[in-house]
Structures are given as C-alpha cells and as structure tokens.
Amino acid sequence: xxxxxxxxxxxxxxxxxxxxxxxxxxxxxxxxxxxxxxxxxxxxxxxxxxxxxxxxxxxxxxxxxxxxxxxxxxxxxxxxxxxxxxxxxxxxxxxxxxxxxxxxxxxxxxxxxxxxxxxxxxxxxxxxxxxxxxxxxxxxxxxxxxxxxxxxxxxxxxxxxxxxxxxxxxxxxxxxxxxxxxxxxxxxxxxxxxxxxxxxxxxxxxxxxxxxx
Amino acid sequence: xxxxxxxxxxxxxxxxxxxxxxxxxxxxxxxxxxxxxxxxxxxxxxxxxxxxxxxxxxxxxxxxxxxxxxxxxxxxxxxxxxxxxxxxxxxxxxxxxxxxxxxxxxxxxxxxxxxxxxxxxxxxxxxxxxxxxxxxxxxxxxxxxxxxxxxxxxxxxxxxxxxxxxxxxxxxxxxxxxxxxxxxxxxxxxxxxxxxxxxxxxxxxxxxxxxxxxxxxxxxxxxxxxxxxxxxxxxxxxxxxxxxxxxxxxxxxxxxxxxxxxxxxxxxxxxxxxxxxxxxxxxx
Numbered sequence: 001x002x003x004x005x006x007x008x009x010x011x012x013x014x015x016x017x018x019x020x021x022x023x024x025x026x027x028x029x030x031x032x033x034x035x036x037x038x039x040x041x042x043x044x045x046x047x048x049x050x051x052x053x054x055x056x057x058x059x060x061x062x063x064x065x066x067x068x069x070x071x072x073x074x075x076x077x078x079x080x081x082x083x084x085x086x087x088x089x090x091x092x093x094x095x096x097x098x099x100x101x102x103x104x105x106x107x108x109x110x111x112x113x114x115x116x117x118x119x120x121x122x123x124x125x126x127x128x129x130x131x132x133x134x135x136x137x138x139x140x141x142x143x144x145x146x147x148x149x150x151x152x153x154x155x156x157x158x159x160x161x162x163x164x165x166x167x168x169x170x171x172x173x174x175x176x177x178x179x180x181x182x183x184x185x186x187x188x189x190x191x192x193x194x195x196x197x198x199x200x201x202x203x204x205x206x207x208x209x210x211x212x213x
Numbered sequence: 214x215x216x217x218x219x220x221x222x223x224x225x226x227x228x229x230x231x232x233x234x235x236x237x238x239x240x241x242x243x244x245x246x247x248x249x250x251x252x253x254x255x256x257x258x259x260x261x262x263x264x265x266x267x268x269x270x271x272x273x274x275x276x277x278x279x280x281x282x283x284x285x286x287x288x289x290x291x292x293x294x295x296x297x298x299x300x301x302x303x304x305x306x307x308x309x310x311x312x313x314x315x316x317x318x319x320x321x322x323x324x325x326x327x328x329x330x331x332x333x334x335x336x337x338x339x340x341x342x343x344x345x346x347x348x349x350x351x352x353x354x355x356x357x358x359x360x361x362x363x364x365x366x367x368x369x370x371x372x373x374x375x376x377x378x379x380x381x382x383x384x385x386x387x388x389x390x391x392x393x394x395x396x397x398x399x400x401x402x403x404x405x406x407x408x409x410x411x412x413x414x415x416x417x418x419x420x421x422x423x424x425x426x427x428x429x430x431x432x433x434x435x436x437x438x439x440x441x442x443x444x445x446x447x448x449x450x451x452x453x454x455x456x457x458x459x460x461x462x463x464x465x466x467x468x469x470x471x472x473x474x475x476x477x478x479x480x481x482x483x484x485x486x487x488x489x490x491x492x493x494x495x496x497x
Contacts, residue, residue, distance in 0.1 A: 023231065023234050044315070045314060048314045049314070049347065052344070052345055052346075053347045056366070057347075108349075108350065111351065111407065112406075114411075115350065115403070115406030115407045115410065116406060118406075118410045118411065119405055119407075119409065119411075119436065120406060123436060124430060124434060126434070127430070127433060127434030127435070181426070184426055188422040188423055188425050189422070189423045190474060191443050191445065191467065191471070192288065192421050192422035193423075194444075194466075194471065195421075195422065195444040195463065195467065196284075196285075196287050196288070197470075198241055198245070198287060198444070198459075198467065198470075199459065199463075201241050201245060201466070202245060202287070202459060202462070205242065211246070212245060212246065213246065213247075213248075
C-alpha cells in the first residue's frame with residue numbers, strides 16, 4: 001500500500017533533483033520545477049491570506065449579526081482601503097491606491113521609527129560605551145578593539161572632509177575593520193547555503209533512499 | 214617544472230565550475246554517510262540561550278515565535294525541535310505563534326513531534342499553537358497590549374480565552390521569556406526593536422547563519438539573552454540539550470565542505486597571481 005507520506009517524499013525528491021539539474025546547465029526540467037514552485041507558492045499565499053486574514057478579520061465579523069452594528073461599521077474603513085489597492089489595475093483611477101499605500105507606509109514607518117530609535121540607536125550607542133581599562137586584560141583588549149573599530153569605521157563614512165593625511169589613514173584602518181566584518185558575513189553566508197545543501201542531501205540520502213547510517 | 218606548473222595554473226584558471234560542484238557534493242555526502250563526529254566547543258551566545266531556559270521555573274509560560282518557512286528549514290527546524298525539547302523537559306508551558314504564513318504547518322509538526330509524541334504533553338494544557346497572524350510589527354505591538362485580542366482563535370479554530378494554558382496570559386508581562394526562531398523579516402530584529410526594547414522582556418533568538426552577524430551586537434548589548442546562529446548554533450545547542458539532531462549530524466559535512474571552499478579559494482588565488490594577476494590579464 002502506497003501511503004500519502006511516501007508519495008510526498010518521492011515528489012519532494014524528484015523536484016529536488018530537477019532543481020539540482022540546473023547545476024549542470026539550464027534545462028526544461030529545471031524550468032518546470034521552478035515554475036511549479038512559483039505557481040504553488042503564489043497560490044498557497046493567496047489562499048492562506050484569504051482564509052487567515054480576509055475571512056476572520058474582516059468578512060466574518062462584518063457579516064456577524066451578533067456583533068453590534070456600531071462595532072461592525074468601522075470595519076468598512078479597512079475594507080474600502082483594501083479595495084482601493086485594486087484600483088492600480090485601472091489606469092484612470094489608479095491614483096486612488098496611493099491613499100491605501102500612504103496609510104500602510106505611514107503606520108509601518110511610525111512603528112519602525114520608535115523601534116529603531118529606542119532599540120537600535122540609543123541602546124547600541126550605550127552598549128558601545130565600554131571601559132578600556134578593566135581587571136581582565138582580554139576584556140580590555142576586546143573593548144579597545146571594538147572602540148577603535150567603531151571610531152575608525154565611522155570616520156570612513158564621514159565624507160565632509162577629504163580622506164587625506166592622518167584623517168585618511170584613520171579611514172583606511174576603518175576600511176580594514178569593515179573588510180573583516182564583510183569577510184565574517186560572507187563566511188556566515190557560505191555556512192547558511194551549505195546548511196541548505198546539507199538539509200537536502202540529508203533528505204535524499206535519509207528519508208528518500210534510506211541509506212544514511 | 215615551471216612549464217608544468219603554468220599548465221596546472223592555466224587549467225585551474227579555466228576550471229569548469231561543475232567540477233567544483235562535484236567536490237562540494239562529495240564533501241557533503243561522504244561525511245553524512247561516514248560521520249567523523251568532529252568535536253566543537255559551545256560559544257557564549259549559545260550557552261546564554263541554554264542557561265536562560267534552564268533557569269526558568271517549572272510551569273512558567275514561554276512564547277515561541279516560529280518565523281520561518283521551508284526555505285530555511287535545514288537550519289532552523291533542528292533548533293526549533295531542540296528548543297521545544299528543553300522547554301518540555303523543564304515542564305515549561307509553550308505558547309507558539311508565527312508571523313510567517315508558511316510557518317504554521319512547520320511549527321505544528323514540531324509541536325506534535327516533540328510535545329505529543331516525545332513528551333506526551335497535552336494540547337491546550339501544556340502548549341498551544343496560536344497560528345499565523347498577518348501584520349508583522351503591528352502584531353508584536355498589539356500583543357504587548359493584549360495577546361488574546363490579537364489572537365482570538367488558535368491554529369485549530371478554538372477560542373483562545375477558553376484554552377487552559379492561556380488563562381492568566383494577557384500580555385508580555387505574563388510570560389517568562391520570548392524565543393524567536395527567525396528566518397528573516399519579520400524576525401529577530403523586529404522582536405528586539407518592537408518588543409524587547411519596549412516591554413523589557415527576556416528575548417532569545419535562533420536564526421539563520423546569514424543573518425547571525427547582524428544580531429550578535431544585540432547579544433553583546435544584552436538585548437538578546439542568547440543566540441543560536443545557523444546550523445553551527447543548532448549543533449552547539451543540541452550538544453547542551455543532549456540530542457543528536459540534524460545540527461550535530463550536519464557539522465561534519467559543514468566542516469569538510471568549508472575546507473573544500475577554503476582550499477579552492479587558496480588554490481584559485483595562487484593560480485591567479487602566478488598567471489600575472491589583474492595587470493597581465495588586462496594587457497592580454
């Protein structure tokens with residue numbers, strides 16, 4: 001008896017191999033898997049948003065007669081703004097969609113500014129005000145390194161003065177710190193991509209072929 | 214001798230990328246099939262993650278936000294399982310939620326696998342899955358005011374206010390800590406900026422390796438009490454929890470494949486400079 005789980009594993013394995021076939025060269029099998037993925041993702045997203053967002057947050061409460069009318073009427077406002085987004089499909093009235101976008105951008109920008117101000121700007125500056133002289137030489141060295149890295153990197157991004165002489169030399173030290181941080185980021189990116197490959201190979205050898213010890 | 218070396222360097226210079234792919238594939242397959250179990254140490258961010266959960270009293274309630282999708286499952290699912298294992302082992306109540314639409318079935322699978330099958334916990338009494346909610350940062354801020362109002366129903370359609378594990382939970386003040394498993398945005402950065410800095414609740418993060426460098430400053434500043442960065446972080450954490458998951462199993466393949474990449478970079482650079490570097494190529 002073929003179980004649905006087994007069919008799922010086979011479909012998943014075959015699609016993985018079709019995607020991997022791109023490593024040799026671009027081909028119709030890869031294109032098929034790619035288009036299938038894009039189509040299913042879009043369909044899944046629309047269905048999920050419809051069932052998890054539109055119906056429970058707007059449509060059902062709007063049609064629920066047990067909810068007082070005064071509580072239901074405000075829901076018409078997001079409903080109208082939501083509809084206005086679709087005016088983009090009609091050239092003559094497409095400008096109306098900007099109202100909805102303005103509302104979305106305004107709310108998210110307002111929330112983000114508060115978060116960045118308190119969580120990133122103030123707290124990160126505070127966290128970088130470290131004592132250079134401590135009881136432990138390693139902590140002192142780390143704090144000194146962080147302080148030098150911070151100051152020199154900030155100087156590199158100061159463009160109101162030409163990067164020449166002592167100022168230029170300090171900016172070049174900043175470049176070194178930035179390069180090291182880019183290297184670390186790249187290393188982590190490689191690790192991340194390798195992890196994805198390991199995950200797929202683990203699935204192919206383990207769940208699909210069953211040859212992993 | 215010199216001519217032979219030049220020939221080798223020229224061959225390396227024009228090496229077909231598919232040969233590199235074969236080497237990488239072997240570097241991943243062989244260690245997975247024949248594990249060596251390379252030893253590795255546990256770093257401070259991972260230790261902080263483990264110790265914070267370990268210090269929680271039995272019965273306390275923790276919010277676990279699984280904000281990722283199948284695209285980052287190999288990195289994040291192992292740590293998601295390990296986190297649940299440590300929480301259920303400590304008899305901590307788990308309130309799970311998702312800010313990514315495709316995260317709900319993954320979180321549900323992890324809760325069933327660890328909560329029900331492994332630790333025989335009861336849905337609704339020991340843990341709950343509130344499901345996905347659209348709204349990103351707005352959802353986070355709204356939860357700071359009222360969680361049951363933000364999530365009126367759980368993933369299965371039950372009324373949240375009637376679920377036993379949610380009794381006494383109004384907002385973040387009623388939780389011992391928040392754990393975020395983050396695949397991108399919205400994720401750890403948003404939880405730090407919108408929730409930790411506003412509501413001053415303990416926050417720990419498990420994230421993909423690609424985003425880990427961005428979050429280490431938050432650990433250094435104390436905004437995160439712990440951080441699991443990618444598969445390496447998952448492996449370290451699995452070591453502390455005492456489980457053998459994909460994180461630990463994948464570390465051999467991770468190490469060997471990194472070594473191969475490292476060797477190709479070194480050899481490629483030697484060949485590049487031996488053939489005259491940029492200047493000679495431009496002249497040609």
